[in-house]
């Protein structure tokens with residue numbers, strides 16, 4: 667199973683202090699450095715979501731990461747003309763189309779592929795003609811999988827949010843939905859990915875979903891990075907503070 671690390675929240679941290687600063691040398695944490703650390707640790711790809719509201723990832727991040735990443739770039743995006751044009755200019759290896767709503771804290775719910783078939787069809791064609799593999803972020807539901815197959819998407823990313831947030835009573839049911847959906851999508855020849863809310867605990871159950879090719883994980887990895895890296899960061903600062911001149 668391959669891992670795409672979503673580094674949006676590294677940018678969230680940077681924007682909290684440096685939102686108005688264009689000079690990437692001055693703003694930290696450095697996204698290109700974060701991506702390189704993930705790659706050195708074995709990540710198979712870097713995932714970023716260029717939102718219409720530019721809440722975390724900025725246009726210049728997409729351009730810079732396109733240049734510095736050695737694995738593959740997976741650009742998550744809404745189906746809007748502005749962002750589609752950017753994707754066609756930057757040419758990430760993969761695009762994952764997601765629903766977007768300005769008020770949400772993070773992506774909520776899957777893309778309504780069957781309901782938006784007509785709007786999605788030309789976008790998929792344009793992206794695929796440019797050599798970009800397309801994934802659709804969907805709920806683990808039969809009608810969505812069938813619509814994704816009909817659209818000739820290369821991949822689906824099954825939304826694991828409902829499973830990750832479920833209580834003990836409904837968790838098995840949500841897991842079953844994902845397992846059935848994965849079989850269904852695989853049967854249609856779609857590459858099966860999954861993402862949202864996957865962490866160091868629920869990964870044990872996520873692993874039981876069949877045919878998973880790739881997981882996109884963000885928040886839990888960035889959070890764990892803060893904890894396991896904080897000690898070293900403090901040690902380095904103390905050393906600098908008390909260095910004899």
Ligand code: PXP
Pocket residue numbers: 672674715742762764772773803823860861862863864882883884885886
């Ligand atoms: N995959 C998709 C399509 C997403 O929208 C997100 C959240 O930005 C993720 C994966 C990563 O989710 P998380 O940060 O909960 O790991």
